[in-house]
Amino acid sequence: MKIRPALLVTQPTHLDFPIFRYNMHRFKNFFSSIWIALSKHHVEDHDLSNFVRANLPFANFVEFERTRPDWRDDAVNNLLDKTENEKYILFFEQDF
Numbered sequence: 001m002k003i004r005p006a007l008l009v010t011q012p013t014h015l016d017f018p019i020f021r022y023n024m025h026r027f028k029n030f031f032s033s034i035w036i037a038l039s040k041h042h043v044e045d046h047d048l049s050n051f052v053r054a055n056l057p058f059a060n061f062v063e064f065e066r067t068r069p070d071w072r073d074d075a076v077n078n079l080l081d082k083t084e085n086e087k088y089i090l091f092f093e094q095d096f
Contacts, residue, residue, distance in 0.1 A: 003088055004031055004032040004088070005032065005088035005089055005090040006034075006086040007035065007090050007091075008037075008076065008079040008080070008090070008091045008092070009034070009035065009036045009091075010036075010039060010071075010072050010075040011036055011038055011052070012038075012039050012040075012041040013038050013040050013041070013049040014041060014043035014047060014048060016051065016052060024059070025056075032088075034059040034060065035059070035079050035083060036059050036062070037062045038061055038062070039064070041071070062075075062079060
């Protein structure tokens with residue numbers, strides 16, 4: 001049996017991770033789906049989200065509203081809600 005988890009990632013909109021993007025292209029077929037929650041981090045004048053979306057067209061992007069003090073908690077819970085039908089979940093950091 002081949003396990004293909006849904007990949008969950010959180011990412012601030014003002015950052016880009018080129019090696020992560022490269023590896024997502026290389027390994028995208030190892031995942032059932034790829035979900036990236038984009039978070040604005042009070043850096044309004046520097047938004048790379050359109051660039052990231054354009055370079056990862058196979059990924060699902062989620063923008064969420066912060067309701068908790070911890071932005072990552074909000075992002076992960078939002079992603080888990082979107083992937084509730086997935087059997088396996090893998091959470092990644094871009095520098096892993």
